[in-house]
Amino acid sequence: MSMDPSLVGRARALWEGLARVPVSFAPAGGVSVVVSPRSELCPVGWVGVVALGGSAIVTAPSDRAAVMVRDALGRLPLEAVTDGGLVRKALPVARVLGPAALSYVSPSGFRPVEAGALSVERIPAAHPDMRSLERVAGHEDAGEAALDEITSPAFVVREHGEVVAAAGYRAWPRRTAHIGVLTAPEARGRGLARVTGSAAVAHALGAGLLPQWRARRTASRVVAAGLGFEELGSQLSIEIA
Missing domain, CATH: 3.40.630.30 (Gcn5-related N-acetyltransferase (GNAT))
Known part of the structure; x- marks a missing residue:
């Protein structure tokens, strides 16, 4: 199923801003890794990975972590960079949160539910x-x-x-x-x-x-x-x- 490009664009803009440093989802796919100690993609001091619409951005808390992550995730297919099990095999991981699916809806795509007898x-x-x-x-x-x-x-x-x-x-x-x-x-x-x-x-x-x-x-x-x-x-x- 093709993705709504306007939804992808708005979702990407949100997470690019939450990275707290300049970073962009690559238009042709791939993984962009940046150093951002104040990133809101993840808890403080952690590595945050967000994949949207066929590419991903990653924030790391330090230069050393960024080098490790860039090397490890660069060897994985894009669909694996938010797979906790595969990431554990590629990196020395202490803890993982997620993965969590990210979903969005437009006014035209929304399917409201009638409450029926419920109030x-x-x-x-x-x-x-x-x-x-x-x-x-x-x-x-x-x-x-x-x-x-x-x-x-x-x-x-x-x-x-x-x-x-x-x-x-x-x-x-x-x-x-x-x-x-x-x-x-x-x-x-x-x-x-x-x-x-x-x-x-x-x-x-x-x-x-x-x-x-x-x-x-x-x-x-x-x-x-x-x-x-x-x-x-x-x-x-x-x-x-």
């Missing part, structure tokens, strides 16, 4: 019921969704008065809306993530923002695809041993 409520992001949902969902899932960081309203579904699913987005640079979705364990598998996620995406598109869906798990990627998101690439963070 989607809009509440403040700081509402105590949001923290209750995070406790029920558990630390790992709540951290992945990062609903405590959203700058939009929260779009929620309740059952018996309790919030069992919620979605929202955090405003990122380049007019990007980073979507987060969370469902209580006992309420999963019933389409609630699509319903609340749809409301959050519609709100972002209405504000003229570019919705971004970052997902490590297959279930989350399926939800994004159901809403019309195009998977354009992936992200990996590497701590060099």
